[in-house]
Amino acid sequence: MHPPSLLLLLATVLVLLVSRGTSGEEKPKLYSNQWAVEVVGGEEEARKLAQSHGFSYKGKILSGIYLFEHRAVFKRSLRQNLQRHQRLRREPTVRWLEQQEIKRRIKRDFRQKRTIEFSDPEWSAMWYLHNPNNLDMNVIPAWEKGYTGQGVVVTILDDGIERDHPDLEENYDPDASYDVNADDPDPMPRYNPSNENRHGTRCAGEVSSVANNDVCGVGIAYHSRIGGVRMLDGDVTDAVEAKSIGLRPEHIDVYSASWGPDDDGRTVDGPASLAKAAFETGIREGRGGKGSIFVWASGNGGRDEDSCNCDGYTNSIYTMSVSSASERGNIPWYLEKCSSTLATTYSSGSGAERQIVSTDLRHRCTESHTGTSASAPLAAAIVALTLEANPNLSWRDLQHIVVRTARPDNLHADDFTTNAAGYKVSHAFGFGLMDAGAMVNLAERWQNVPPQRVCSVPGMNRPTSIPASNRLVLHKTTDGCKDTNKEVTRLEHVQARLTITTMRRGELQIYLISPSGTRSTLLDHRSRDDSASGFNGWEFMTTHTWDENPEGTWTLEINNMDRHAGMLKEWTLVLRGTSESQGHPSNPHTPHPQLCTQTDSNGVCIECKEPNYLLDDMCVKTCPNRYYPSDSSDQSQGRTCESCDKTCLTCSGARPYECLTCGPLNHLFNSTCFPMKQLPLDQGPYLFYVAAVFFCILAVILFFVIFGVLHMRTNSQCCFREEVQYVDLNGLGQKDRNGLVTEGEMFLSSDEEDLYSRD
Numbered sequence: 185m186h187p188p189s190l191l192l193l194l195a196t197v198l199v200l201l202v203s204r205g206t207s208g209e210e211k212p213k214l215y216s217n218q219w220a221v222e223v224v225g226g227e228e229e230a231r232k233l234a235q236s237h238g239f240s241y242k243g244k245i246l247s248g249i250y251l252f253e254h255r256a257v258f259k260r261s262l263r264q265n266l267q268r269h270q271r272l273r274r275e276p277t278v279r280w281l282e283q284q285e286i287k288r289r290i291k292r293d294f295r296q297k298r299t300i301e302f303s304d305p306e307w308s309a310m311w312y313l314h315n316p317n318n319l320d321m322n323v324i325p326a327w328e329k330g331y332t333g334q335g336v337v338v339t340i341l342d343d344g345i346e347r348d349h350p351d352l353e354e355n356y357d358p359d360a361s362y363d364v365n366a367d368d369p370d371p372m373p374r375y376n377p378s379n380e381n382r383h384g385t386r387c388a389g390e391v392s393s394v395a396n397n398d399v400c401g402v403g404i405a406y407h408s409r410i411g412g413v414r415m416l417d418g419d420v421t422d423a424v425e426a427k428s429i430g431l432r433p434e435h436i437d438v439y440s441a442s443w444g445p446d447d448d449g450r451t452v453d454g455p456a457s458l459a460k461a462a463f464e465t466g467i468r469e470g471r472g473g474k475g476s477i478f479v480w481a482s483g484n485g486g487r488d489e490d491s492c493n494c495d496g497y498t499n500s501i502y503t504m505s506v507s508s509a510s511e512r513g514n515i516p517w518y519l520e521k522c523s524s525t526l527a528t529t530y531s532s533g534s535g536a537e538r539q540i541v542s543t544d545l546r547h548r549c550t551e552s553h554t555g556t557s558a559s560a561p562l563a564a565a566i567v568a569l570t571l572e573a574n575p576n577l578s579w580r581d582l583q584h585i586v587v588r589t590a591r592p593d594n595l596h597a598d599d600f601t602t603n604a605a606g607y608k609v610s611h612a613f614g615f616g617l618m619d620a621g622a623m624v625n626l627a628e629r630w631q632n633v634p635p636q637r638v639c640s641v642p643g644m645n646r647p648t649s650i651p652a653s654n655r656l657v658l659h660k661t662t663d664g665c666k667d668t669n670k671e672v673t674r675l676e677h678v679q680a681r682l683t684i685t686t687m688r689r690g691e692l693q694i695y696l697i698s699p700s701g702t703r704s705t706l707l708d709h710r711s712r713d714d715s716a717s718g719f720n721g722w723e724f725m726t727t728h729t730w731d732e733n734p735e736g737t738w739t740l741e742i743n744n745m746d747r748h749a750g751m752l753k754e755w756t757l758v759l760r761g762t763s764e765s766q767g768h769p770s771n772p773h774t775p776h777p778q779l780c781t782q783t784d785s786n787g788v789c790i791e792c793k794e795p796n797y798l799l800d801d802m803c804v805k806t807c808p809n810r811y812y813p814s815d816s817s818d819q820s821q822g823r824t825c826e827s828c829d830k831t832c833l834t835c836s837g838a839r840p841y842e843c844l845t846c847g848p849l850n851h852l853f854n855s856t857c858f859p860m861k862q863l864p865l866d867q868g869p870y871l872f873y874v875a876a877v878f879f880c881i882l883a884v885i886l887f888f889v890i891f892g893v894l895h896m897r898t899n900s901q902c903c904f905r906e907e908v909q910y911v912d913l914n915g916l917g918q919k920d921r922n923g924l925v926t927e928g929e930m931f932l933s934s935d936e937e938d939l940y941s942r943d
Contacts, residue, residue, distance in 0.1 A: 214286040215264050217257035218242065221272060222249045222280040229277055237271055249280075260286060300324055304393075306401035306541045309551050311511060312530040312562070313404070319513065319594055321529060321562070323404055325621030326569045330809065330833040330847030333405025333568035335575070338391050338438040340561070341428050342384030344373035345412030349385060351399040351543045352410060355392040360411025360436050364427050365418035373545065374417055382545035384412050386553045387442055389543030390561040391568065400549035401541040404565030404620070405572075411436065416443060426458035429478070433470035437571055438477045440564035442557035444495045447485030447520065449712035450690065452722065454496010463502045467579055475579030477571070478503040479564040481556035482525050484518040489710050492522035499524045499725050501677040501760065504583060506563040507613055508556045511537040513594045515612050518555055521599075523696075523704040523726035525614040526583060527590045529562040531555060566620045574627040574808050580676065581633055587730050589623050592616035604700030605731030611705055614727065628808045629799065634762050639665035639672045639734070641757040643681075650686070650750035655743045660757055664734040672761040675729050679758040680706060680740065685718040686750035693743040696726060699736025704728045709745065721754065734759045791822045799825040809833055812842075831857040 219239070223230040230250040234241040239252035252272075257265050264283050272281055300314075301307070313323050339360045347356045347370075361371040373381035392410035393403035403410075415428040429439065445453035455463065463478065470476030480503040482492045492498045498505040499522070507525045510516050510533020517534075532539040532554035540553040540562070570585060571577060577585070592600055592608040595617060600610045609615050641662045650656045664672045680696050690713030694706040704726035738757055744750055780803050782791035792803035797813055807813045807825035812835050814826045828835035831850060832843035846857035 212262055215261045216284045216286050217254050217259050217261075218284045219252045219254075219269070219272065220245055220249055220282050220284060221252055221278060224248075224277045224279060233272075233275060233277060237268070300327055302402050303396045303398050304401050305398065306549055306551065309538070310401050310541050311538050312540070313402070319511075321404075321566065321617060322591075322619045322621040323566070323569075326566075326573075326624045328847070329573075329621075329624060330845075331569040331572050331624050332395075333392070333403075333408030333565065334572055336405065336438065336568040336571050337409045337411065337436050338405065338440060338564055338568055339411040339413055339431065339436045340384050340387045340391075341413045341415060341439055341441045342387060342443065343381040343416040344371045344384050344414035345388040345410070346385040346543070346545060346547070347372060347412070349389070349543050349547055351393045351397065351401075351549075352385075352388055354394045354397075355403075355406075355408065355410045357409035357411045359432065360409060362413050362428075362431055364413060364415040364424050366414070371412035371414045373414065375545070379545045381417055383416075383442070383557065384414070385545050386542045386550060387440060387557065387561040388412060390540065390553070390558065391440070391565040393543055400543050404562060405568035408565070408568045422456035422458040425455060426462040429455075429459055430462035430465055433466045433476050434472070436476065437471055438479060438564050438567050439466075440479045440561050441497070442481040442555075442560045444480070444483055444497045447483045447488065447490050447495075449485055449488030449490040449710050450715060451490075452494045452689070452713075452715075452717070452719065454499065463500065467502050470579075474577065477564075477567055477579055477582060479560050479567060480505050481560035482507045482522070483520040484555045484557070486515075486519045486521075487517055488712055489708070490520050491708055491710060492520040493524055493706055493724050494710075495520075498522070499723070501679070501725060502579070504563065504567070504586065505614070506556065506560045506618075508532075508559040509595055509613060509617060510534065513596050515597060516555075519612055521611040521705070521708065523611055523706055523724075523728050525611070526727055527563070527586050527615050527618050528595065528613040529559040529566070529618050531558040531562075563618055566618050566623060569620055570623045570627045572809075573624040574630055576632065576805055577627060577630065578632060580636060581630060583676070584633060585623050585626050585630060586618065587615050587727070589619045589626055590614065590616035591619050591622075601702070601728075603702045603728055603730065603732055604698070607730060609728045609730075615730075628810070629802060631802045631804070636676070636760055637665075637670050637672050637762060639670045639759040641738075641759070643754050643756040644752070647751050647753045650684070650692075650742050650744045650752055652744060652747050652749045655741060656752060657742075658740045658752075658755065659737050660740070660755075661737045662734060662757070662759070664759060666735070671763045672759045673733055673735070673764045675732050675734050675759060675761040677725055677727060677760045678704075678729050678734070679723045679725050679760070681721055681723045681754065681756040681758060682719050682752070683721050683754035684742075684750055684752055686744070686746065687716050687748035688746045689713050689715045689718055691744060691746035692750070693745070694724065695739075695741040695743075696724075697739040697741065698729045698732055699734065699738060700729070700732050702729050702732065718750070723758070734761070794823060797823045797825045810835075812836060812838070833857075 223233060227244060231241045234252045239254050242251040242253050245251050254268060257268065269283055272278055312320050314320060337357055337360050344363065347353065358369065362369055363371050373384060388410050389400060389403060391403050391405055392408050393401055393406060395402045395406040413428045413431055415424050445451045466476035480498050482498050482505045483490060483495055492505065497503060505525045507528045508516050508519055508531035509528050511530065512533065514533055516532065539551060540558040541551050542553045544550040567582060570582065587607060595613045597610040597612040599612065600608050602608050607615055641660050648656060686692060690710035692707060693709055696704045696706055706724035706726065740755055742752065780789035781793045783789050789798065789803060792798045796803045796805055797807055799807065799811065804825065810828050810833065811825040812828055814824050826838055829838060829840045831840055833847050834844040836842045836844060841856045843852060843855055843857045846852045850857040850859055
C-alpha cells in the first residue's frame with residue numbers, strides 16, 4: 185500500500201468519525217457524482233460537452249436537460265464539487281446545471297408491527313404476548329414506550345413464592361413478602377413430592393420474570409418488584425386473610441390473588457369482617473391514599489355451573505375481577521359467568537390450545553400454567569405497566585381505564601351487548617381483553633376521577649313472596665339522589681343487596697335491568713346448589729351499566745324454578761359513581777373545577793392551579809413519562825407539561841441531550857439516548873471512540889513503517905529522481921518514455937473531493 189493510499193484511508197476514517205459524532209437537528213445533505221445540465225444545441229452537443237470535461241453522458245432527463253456523471257467524484261459526498269461545477273458553468277452552451285442531491289424517500293405502505301425479541305428460551309412460546317395475528321394483549325407497544333413495571337411493587341397472595349428462582353431472584357422484594365402461615369418473613373413454599381405448592385411461584389413469574397437472562401420466559405412487568413405472601417398452605421381464617429390483604433399497603437401497589445371459596449357450584453361465601461376491613465383500609469390508605477389495587481381471578485367453576493357473583497371476593501367493588509379467554513378467543517370450559525367481571529386476559533383452553541408460560545417450583549419452567557389462576561397475574565402485570573405510566577391513578581381510575589380500553593373483538597361470546605354508554609360487555613369476558621398499549625396511552629393523559637358518590641335507594645316496606653315455578657318482578661324509580669351531595673349521574677358499580685329465603689337456592693335466577701334497558705344477570709341457575717340458606721344481605725354487583733345515567737326505573741326480576749315458593753325480604757339498590765357537576769374524564773374537555781383556574785371560550789382548560797401542571801387540556805399533579813415540567817416565562821400559560829425529545833423516557837428539557845432515562849431499547853450516555861442495537865454495552869459510545877482512536881493510531885504507525893521501507897529502498901539505489909507521478913483516470917493524458925503521465929488530471933489534486941464514503 186502506497187503512502188497516498190494510507191492518507192486516503194486515514195482521512196476517510198476521520199471524516200466518518202466526525203460525521204458519526206455530529207448530532208444536529210437535520211441530517212447532512214449528500215451529493216452524488218451526477219449533474220443535471222441544460223445544454224443549448226441538443227443531445228449531440230451534450231455528448232461532446234460531457235466528454236470534453238471527463239464526464240460520462242447518461243442520457244436525456246427532459247427536453248434540453250441531460251444527465252452527466254463523473255467517475256472521479258465520489259458517489260456520495262457531504263460537499264458539492266465546486267471545481268467541476270464551475271468548469272461546466274463557464275461553457276457558453278450551458279444555461280443551467282445542478283449537482284444532484286441524494287434524497288431520502290420512504291415508502292408509504294403499511295408496515296408490519298414492530299417486534300421485540302428476547303433471549304429467554306421460552307419467549308417463542310409466549311403466544312399471548314406476540315401473536316402474529318394481533319390476537320394478544322398488545323403488550324409490546326407498552327414496552328416500546330419504555331414501560332416495564334419499573335418502580336411498581338406487586339405481591340402474590342398464595343402458597344408462597346420461590347424467592348431464589350433464577351428468573352425471580354433479581355426482582356424479589358423482601359419488604360413485599362411474608363409467611364403468614366408460619367409467621368415469619370420468608371415466603372418460600374413448602375416442598376413435597378407432589379409439588380402442590382407451586383401455584384404462587386407460577387403466578388409470580390408471569391409478572392416479574394427477568395428479561396434477557398436466558399432463563400424461562402419474560403414477565404410482562406419484567407422490571408417490577410415482586411413479593412409473595414404464603415397464606416394458603418395452612419388453615420385459612422379471617423385473620424389470615426386480613427393479615428395477607430393488609431400487608432404493608434404503604435409499600436405494595438398491586439395484590440394479585442388467584443384463589444377464593446370453593447368453585448363447586450353450591451358455595452356462597454366471601455370475606456368476613458376482618459378481611460372486609462383490610463380491603464377498606466387498603467382502598468382508603470394504600471398507595472398514599474390512592475388505594476391499593478386488588479386483582480382477583482374470577483373462578484374456575486364453569487363445569488359445575490358456578491357463578492362468580494356468589495364469590496364475595498370477585499363480587500366486591502374493591503377488586504378487579506379477571507376472567508379467561510382461550511388462545512382462539514373462546515370461552516374456556518372452566519370459566520364462570522357473572523356481571524361483576526371487569527375484563528379478561530388469556531389463559532388455557534381446550535386440549536389443542538396453548539397454555540401460559542411461567543416459572544415453576546424447584547427452579548424450573550413451565551408452559552402449562554392454566555385457568556383463571558394464570559389470568560389474574562397477567563392482569564396484575566399490565567396494571568403495573570399502567571401505574572408506571574401514571575403513578576397518580578387511584579383504584580377507581582384504574583377500573584375506568586380498563587373499561588375504556590378493553591377489546592371485545594375476537595372474543596367469542598353470544599351475550600355481548602352494548603350498554604347505554606356505548607360499551608360492549610359480556611358476562612363471560614366483562615368489557616373484553618385487556619390492552620396494555622391502550623391502557624398506558626390513556627393513563628399518560630388521564631385526569632383523576634372525582635370522589636366516589638354513593639346513592640342508596642330505600643329498601644322494601646314489606647316482604648314479598650316469590651311464587652313457586654314462577655317469577656317476581658319489582659320496580660324502583662330513582663332520580664339518583666338528585667340535588668344532594670350523594671347525587672350520581674354517571675354509574676360505576678351498582679349493587680343489589682338482597683335477602684331471600686328459599687327451599688333450594690340454586691333454582692333461582694336473578695336479573696337487574698337499568699332504566700336504559702341494560703340487563704345484568706346477577707345470578708344464573710346453579711343445579712348443584714340445593715342449599716336452603718338463601719341469601720342474607722348478599723350484595724350482588726354489576727359493572728355492565730358503567731357510565732350510564734341511573735335516573736329512571738330499575739327492574740328486579742327473580743325467576744323461581746323450584747316447586748316451593750320463596751320470600752324476598754330486602755331489596756336495596758346501591759348506586760356508586762360520580763356526578764356531571766364534578767367533571768368527568770370521559771369528556772377530555774371537561775376541566776376539573778378544583779384544579780383548572782382558567783378556560784378558553786370553548787371551556788377547554790388553559791391554566792391550572794398551582795402546584796398542578798397543564799398537560800394539553802388537563803390538569804395533572806405531576807408530569808407523566810415523556811413529559812417534563814416547565815414553568816413558562818409566558819405568564820399567560822403558567823406551569824405546563826412539555827414533551828421530551830422522542831428518544832427520552834424522562835427528561836429535563838425538550839432537546840435530545842436532556843434525557844434523564846431511556847426506554848428498554850435504548851442506552852443513556854452523556855444525557856442522550858442511543859439505540860441498543862448501536863450500543864451493545866452501557867458504555868457503547870465511549871468504546872466506539874476508543875476503538876476509532878486506536879485504529880487511527882495504528883493507521884499512522886503503519887503509514888510511517890511503509891514510508892520508511894520505501895525510503896530505504898530508494899536510498900539503496902544509485903540514483904534518485906524527484907518527480908510527480910500522475911494517475912490518468914480518463915485515458916486522455918500524454919505519457920513520457922518512462923510511462924508517466926505528463927498531462928492530464930491528478931486523482932489527488934486540489935479538487936475539493938470529499939472523503940465521506942465511497943462505493
